Amino acid sequence: MKVVVGSPGTWSGLLLRTGQCAFAGASIAVMLSAYGFSNYTAFCYLIASMGLQTLWSFGLLCLDVFALKSKRDLHNPLLISLFVVGDWVTATLSLAAACSSAGVLVLFMRDVGFCRKYPQLSCGRFETSISMAFVTWFLVAKSSLAMFWILASV
Amino acid sequence: MKVVVGSPGTWSGLLLRTGQCAFAGASIAVMLSAYGFSNYTAFCYLIASMGLQTLWSFGLLCLDVFALKSKRDLHNPLLISLFVVGDWVTATLSLAAACSSAGVLVLFMRDVGFCRKYPQLSCGRFETSISMAFVTWFLVAKSSLAMFWILASV
Numbered sequence: 399m400k401v402v403v404g405s406p407g408t409w410s411g412l413l414l415r416t417g418q419c420a421f422a423g424a425s426i427a428v429m430l431s432a433y434g435f436s437n438y439t440a441f442c443y444l445i446a447s448m449g450l451q452t453l454w455s456f457g458l459l460c461l462d463v464f465a466l467k468s469k470r471d472l473h474n475p476l477l478i479s480l481f482v483v484g485d486w487v488t489a490t491l492s493l494a495a496a497c498s499s500a501g502v503l504v505l506f507m508r509d510v511g512f513c514r515k516y517p518q519l520s521c522g523r524f525e526t527s528i529s530m531a532f533v534t535w536f537l538v539a540k541s542s543l544a545m546f547w548i549l550a551s552v
Numbered sequence: 553m554k555v556v557v558g559s560p561g562t563w564s565g566l567l568l569r570t571g572q573c574a575f576a577g578a579s580i581a582v583m584l585s586a587y588g589f590s591n592y593t594a595f596c597y598l599i600a601s602m603g604l605q606t607l608w609s610f611g612l613l614c615l616d617v618f619a620l621k622s623k624r625d626l627h628n629p630l631l632i633s634l635f636v637v638g639d640w641v642t643a644t645l646s647l648a649a650a651c652s653s654a655g656v657l658v659l660f661m662r663d664v665g666f667c668r669k670y671p672q673l674s675c676g677r678f679e680t681s682i683s684m685a686f687v688t689w690f691l692v693a694k695s696s697l698a699m700f701w702i703l704a705s706v
Contacts, residue, residue, distance in 0.1 A: 495651075497648040500652055501653060505659070
């Protein structure tokens with residue numbers, strides 16, 4: 399099996415997983431601190447999706463730490479298939495959540511001008527949280543492409 | 553090179569491309585026929601993204617027809633790399649457009665109740681157009697996974 403950047407059980411893989419957890423967690427924290435997010439389905443969905451992403455990435459982060467400490471090789475077709483499916487599902491859900499929230503935010507900022515009309519709405523925080531969700535998606539996409547590449551080249 | 557369902561220059565590939573063109577075109581047509589779509593950035597972006605998808609899929613459809621007629625083999629690493637990049641970019645843009653429009657529609661239907669308050673807003677047509685965009689994304693995702701699989705297994 400090929401070893402590519404972001405493979406499970408390597409330092410680059412561990413770094414990617416840490417980044418995913420950190421950005422997903424920060425996205426949730428910023429969204430939770432924004433006033434009035436709970437009135438909008440898209441923003442609640444972003445929190446749910448980032449929560450799932452944090453759990454999944456944290457699980458794989460622990461596995462990477464274990465593999466690096468015990469010098470185990472995680473390049474097993476069954477394990478990699480499981481990682482591929484999990485990474486693809488969470489990456490798609492993260493992108494969907496980030497995009498639907500971005501759609502609503504653009505509506506508020508440009509189309510109906512809610513952000514100007516209602517300054518108590520935390521548009522700045524919504525924006526930060528959504529940007530972090532996009533970074534999370536980008537990191538998960540990197541991981542999932544690496545996993546798929548490993549699986550396909552078995 | 554492996555031949556999988558959805559490979560370029562095969563009947564299954566041609567069928568997938570035809571489906572992509574048909575659903576993307578129908579999504580544009582339904583959105584254009586909906587009253588008031590042009591006031592919302594997300595819906596305009598959906599039209600732009602589906603337009604790009606139609607162009608790309610139509611180009612590959614023509615190539616498939618040519619390959620099937622002249623019995624040419626399109627399994628060339630350079631060509632497949634080009635298809636992979638194009639398919640990934642258009643698939644990501646299609647999913648982003650469908651999700652951002654879906655986020656706005658859910659806001660209209662559930663969160664602020666615009667669809668009940670303003671019956672002249674064509675919420676039913678928005679819904680149909682967005683559903684078709686999701687079907688298009690699903691078909692492009694199938695193509696792009698097949699392409700990536702072929703490329704990785706060279």
